[in-house]
Amino acid sequence: MNGVEYSGGNKKLKIALCAVNTRYSQSAAALDYLSGYLYKYLDFKNISRGLYELKTFEFNLGDTHEFVTRTLCSHGADIYCFSIYIWNRDFIKKVISFIRSAFPEALTLAGGPEAISVCRGDVEAMCGAEYAISGEGEISFARFVELAVDAVRTGGERWTMDAERLMHIDGIAHSPAGGGFRYSSEPAVVGDLDSLPSIFVKEGGPDARGGRNFVYLETSRGCPNHCHYCLSSLKPKSGPAVRYFSLERVFADIDRIMNDLKIDKVRVIDRTFNDDPERALAIFRYIASRARPDTLFQFEISPYKFTGPIVDFLKNLDRRCFQFEIGVQSFNRKALDSVGRVNSEPKAAETAVEEPAGGAGTGRAGDMLDILINETKVNIHADLMYGLPGDNYDDCVNSFDTLLKKMPDSVQFWQLKLLRGTRLRENASKMGLVYDPNPPYAVIKTPSISVLEMFRLQKLGRYLDIIYNHGHLKLSVRALFNLSARPSEFFFQLIEFFERNGIAETAISRQNLFSYVRRFAEEKVRPASEAKYSVLLDCLRFDFIAGESKRFSLPDFLKPEKMRRDQGLFGYIQDSVLRPDSAVKLSRAFSLFRFDNDIVEAASGTELFADGSGFGLNAAEPSRRGAYMAVRHVANADGTFGSRRYWFNDPGDFLALDYFYCADKNGRFPPAEGDFDGACYRAFLEGFPARVEKYIGYGIVVSQNKSRQERAND
Known part of the structure; x- marks a missing residue:
């Protein structure tokens, strides 16, 4: 064999599959997909389960480095596999470094979104691991383990991975300790999604990992859009950009969720769920006919791809069973064009909302939001980004005010991130974008937004979470917005009040939050109108109750x-x-x-x-x-x-x-x-x-x- 030697320690290959979540309540669906397909593939290949042992580990960022390394290394695995995201990259990089120092004979394998750019020659994306898989890893991971099992079976206590056979695996990259870097130029893609076993049918039962009040559901993979800041813009060179699970498979998974699991939320992780409006409507109808009253289905939705039948269905839905995550990003057309959202809006005849004459107003995205917020029972969570190349400071604040005046259920005001492998990151220097080299790679300044202006927008987003998104002050916020010419004006006044009074923007208890807002109202509202101050106090009382x-x-x-x-x-x-x-x-x-x-x-x-x-x-x-x-x-x-x-x-x-x-x-x-x-x-x-x-x-x-x-x- 042409490869590097490893000391396996025994003839049964031991594999540790590891995820590090942001918190305990988070769950890593990747572990279920990877383990489910691995068992199916190796069983099909007639590889006895007595030849290998797979164990999954889930940690969170609250766990110490010592606890994670001690737990993993006590398992004595031959292969340590990690799912890497921007929130756990630094943490896992330290763990991989420890394992490679303590057990140099063990293999380390990286995957996940942070590893996507290895297919473009980015060795840093491997986080110090010896191997990495870029893209959708189920098939490639199974083939990797197959080669390792075969190596152990033929090599015994001392076994070697065949480097040449290894490089035929889609999306693989290899960076051995002795130097050199080889990688596949294309990320791995699963063509037939129905070939992946359902994560809701597991050997330990449908709730085998348990402890969560939500599950993830996929009905498709890929995205039709080409946004320069998003990893989903990386398209396979062959095959469609969007692939679908069959409706029969989707309906079967929904039935299993409804019948076997007692959960509060189903997070549908399709990148653009309504890319195929007819299919989306069929799934909406199926869910509405079966969902329990206390279960909410959450979708990422394009505001540009609503058809009349979908809107009519949502208007007539008499209960809250859907939450839509709608990426507006900006109301400035120039900013959207600058990051590749040029084709976001299809022809008006294809949608439920006509284009305003002369491009006036907030466009179809804004008009669709008005319909969803005011005429349906759907929970609306809308996203904005600040720091886009085509936006200046005033543009960002104007988009903020435009969206907040519509009063969606929640608003995320995100700082633009330049993720590894994206076109925006590759062109950052050319476009004059300066970003933090450490995760999450936030933009620090642009040609039209200074560092100090970026800080001011950061504070706007932070106080938006405190006052608006936490939902403690729903009625009071409506009254407070009405007292200012623009929502941002209220927020900047509140920020000034907090800072002048030495009130920290972190760890604010619910009761203290009400106390601070009452003090703010006494200072800002009462001198102008005792009657309006009295009403605002009643709004605060109602929200507290x-x-x-x-x-x-x-x-x-x-x-x-x-x-x-x-x-x-x-x-x-x-x-x-x-x-x-x-x-x-x-x-x-x-x-x-x-x-x-x-x-x-x-x-x-x-x-x-x-x-x-x-x-x-x-x-x-x-x-x-x-x-x-x-x-x-x-x-x-x-x-x-x-x-x-x-x-x-x-x-x-x-x-x-x-x-x-x-x-x-x-x-x-x-x-x-x-x-x-x-x-x-x-x-x-x-x-x-x-x-x-x-x-x-x-x-x-x-x-x-x-x-x-x-x-x-x-």
């Missing part, structure tokens, strides 16, 4: 300054419950809250105020009519906690509140008919206001704190 599941108390800084006694029902309840000598106690399953302003419609996601008044800089003073809320705290069947909120505006018009009783001081409950003054009140589940003649008890605590359970339907 909405984010709590177990029973809680409002923090002092969010409590109304005066807890007034109102006439009618609410006043009676407050007097009865809060009076020190009262025998009537509110069940601990309930909390009662008062709001100074009528924010019922705003909390429902419609107008900011029920009376139609606005909250902008030039709007009239808002209504001061109050609103009230009862919250019932519930324990769910799965052991988690939740709550149900019940609004009412006019206490005197209601006979009672939903879900609980109030009794008089003697614990008397009212008859089916008669005078309800000073007695028990109840509003039934739907259709209030109305006089109720049937009563259901829910454990109200009466005199001497004894629990009383009324019989149902008395």
Whole structure:
């Protein structure tokens, strides 16, 4: 044989397949695909499983280098294989260096997105490993292991890999310790995706690795676009750019997920799911007909490839079972052209939205976002990039404001990364792009954006996460945006407030976040309008209540300054419950809250105020009519906690509140008919206001704190 000698230590080849995730909750689907195809391939080749042993390892970046190396090396593997991404590159590079120093006879093999550029002669992409596979690794990894098993079988304790046979493997690269570098010029590609075993059919069962509340699902590989910053722009020279699993295979995987796994989210990792709109609609329909109410399917979607039938289907969908990740990147056409998104928008006749006359407005991407956000129940997560070659600082801020005004569920404001193997990285020097050489390779400055401007955009993205994306301040953010001419103006004012007061932008607790925003509003909003400040406090109260599941108390800084006694029902309840000598106690399953302003419609996601008044800089003073809320705290069947909120505006018009009783001081409950003054009140589940003649008890605590359970339907 023509090769390098290794000391295997035994005649059974031991393989360690390793992933390092960002956190424990993350999962590495690559391990499932690689191991699944390996078993299928070697079984087909009649290679006994007694000749090799495969073990998978998953770590996260919270694990120490010592723990990872100790765990891996204790296994005593002959081949150590690593899936490498920008977030774990430096970590894994240290691990590989340790293994090659401690056990020079062991083989190390690198793969994953960070290894893609080895097919272009980038030896640094191997992270110090002796071997690497560029591209889709299932078939190439199986052939690599086949050669190793054959070498062990014929060579015994001292075996060698045949270097010449090795270089016939698609996507392979070899950088031996003695020097030299050989590589395949094409990344590996799997042509028939249905040949890959389903990762949801495993020997250990469908949840063999367990512990996660989500799974990854693939329905295709490849991408039709040619974005210069994206690894998906690297196309195979032969064969289609996009390959599909058959619909039968996709539907079977969806059935297995729905029937066998109890998970909250399915992350569909296709690069452009709706590239084939008819196929996408068929899968949407199949999911909607089978998905459980608590399962969300997440897709990466092109805003330019929505057809009328897809839009009509989404508009008529009566529940939230989809989340769309939509890459807008910029609203500046020049910037999109500069990075190869020239053909993102197909002919208008092919889409559900017409091109605005003269190119006005935000184009089809913006118009499609408006439809999805305002007319469907789809969760919308939109992406923007700053640092694109065709954008200057003002362009980036304008795109930020344009997108935030649409109020999608979340917005990621990303700094452009120059990934290994991409065209943008190769042309960075020519284009005047300066980037950090360390992962994640963020652009530091461009010809039109200075370093200081890049820092300012970084802060905008960080505070966007804190205030907007975390979802703690959904109603309050709407009000705060309306108080500024542009969303970015509010954010820059908030950034200045945080920095001036020495508030760190990291590790902010939820309660402290509400406290800081209230202090900001007191400084910025209250001097201009006491009434609008009052409304903003009510928005903060609502957001705080909405984010709590177990029973809680409002923090002092969010409590109304005066807890007034109102006439009618609410006043009676407050007097009865809060009076020190009262025998009537509110069940601990309930909390009662008062709001100074009528924010019922705003909390429902419609107008900011029920009376139609606005909250902008030039709007009239808002209504001061109050609103009230009862919250019932519930324990769910799965052991988690939740709550149900019940609004009412006019206490005197209601006979009672939903879900609980109030009794008089003697614990008397009212008859089916008669005078309800000073007695028990109840509003039934739907259709209030109305006089109720049937009563259901829910454990109200009466005199001497004894629990009383009324019989149902008395």
